[in-house]
Amino acid sequence: DAMVIQNPRYxxxxxxxPVTLSCSQTLNHNVMYWxxxxxxxxxxxxxxxxxxxxxxxADTPDNFQSRRPNTSFCFLDIRSPGLGDAAMYLCAxxxxxxxxxxxxxxxxGPGTRLTVL
Amino acid sequence: GENVEQHPSTLSxxxxxxxxIKCTYSDSASNYFPWYKQELGKRPQLxxxxxxxxxxxxxxRIAVTLNKTAKHFSLHITETQPEDSAVYFCAASRxxxxxxxxxxxxxxxxxxxx
Numbered sequence: 001d002a003m004v005i006q007n008p009r010y011x012x013x014x015x016x017x018p019v020t021l022s023c024s025q026t027l028n029h030n031v032m033y034w035x036x037x038x039x040x041x042x043x044x045x046x047x048x049x050x051x052x053x054x055x056x057x058a059d060t061p062d063n064f065q066s067r068r069p070n071t072s073f074c075f076l077d078i079r080s081p082g083l084g085d086a087a088m089y090l091c092a093x094x095x096x097x098x099x100x101x102x103x104x105x106x107x108x109g110p111g112t113r114l115t116v117l
Numbered sequence: 118g119e120n121v122e123q124h125p126s127t128l129s130x131x132x133x134x135x136x137x138i139k140c141t142y143s144d145s146a147s148n149y150f151p152w153y154k155q156e157l158g159k160r161p162q163l164x165x166x167x168x169x170x171x172x173x174x175x176x177x178r179i180a181v182t183l184n185k186t187a188k189h190f191s192l193h194i195t196e197t198q199p200e201d202s203a204v205y206f207c208a209a210s211r212x213x214x215x216x217x218x219x220x221x222x223x224x225x226x227x228x229x230x231x
Contacts, residue, residue: 031217040204040224040226041223041224042206042221042222042223042224043161043206043221045218045219048217048218050217090160090161094217096217105151105163105166106151106163106219107163108153108160108161108162109160110159110160111159111160113158
């Protein structure tokens with residue numbers, strides 16, 4: 001069942017200390033997403049890659065960056081974590097095409113729970 | 118952009134009874150509507166989805182109905198069991214032609230009372 005893998009599952013960092021979360025997938029999907037989810041709330045999309053094209057949400061803080069070196073891997077970098085960045089970070093993938101019917105289904109990884117001290 | 122409203126925010130149901138969760142959407146161009154179940158501390162998992170070319174879809178105890186005219190869709194769970202207790206999220210998107218983002222509802226915490 002390990003189609004979307006996230007590492008680490010739990011991450012503790014200090015206020016202001018950069019942290020990188022990783023996501024990998026074995027589905028060969030061309031779209032990868034990063035969501036932030038706080039307790040009792042819906043997942044909030046931070047950004048996504050459509051193939052190599054990066055798409056940032058308008059309200060995503062500059063503190064959050066992403067890299068996708070190849071189809072299988074995607075990273076979330078938090079440059080200077082604040083207390084408000086403590087959350088579950090979810091990676092998801094889907095297979096979509098620029099023309100014609102799309103799969104649309106998003107498959108989520110298990111998440112990384114980030115604690116900021 | 119799309120806006121999805123979900124009701125109720127919490128729902129308690131006696132085991133064996135049915136549960137219904139409703140969502141409305143604002144973008145008439147939305148045509149893909151998935152439902153996710155999220156247990157505490159776990160990932161959201163797709164339980165059922167529907168596209169705008171059908172009005173109803175069923176998978177064992179779970180069904181989803183879609184009313185395109187009214188722009189609302191609902192999740193129906195029959196014969197509820199304790200393992201159905203979770204948070205359920207509806208979502209909507211404009212599938213096809215590269216529009217790949219989901220807009221989520223705010224979630225419904227479903228509790229099944231044994």
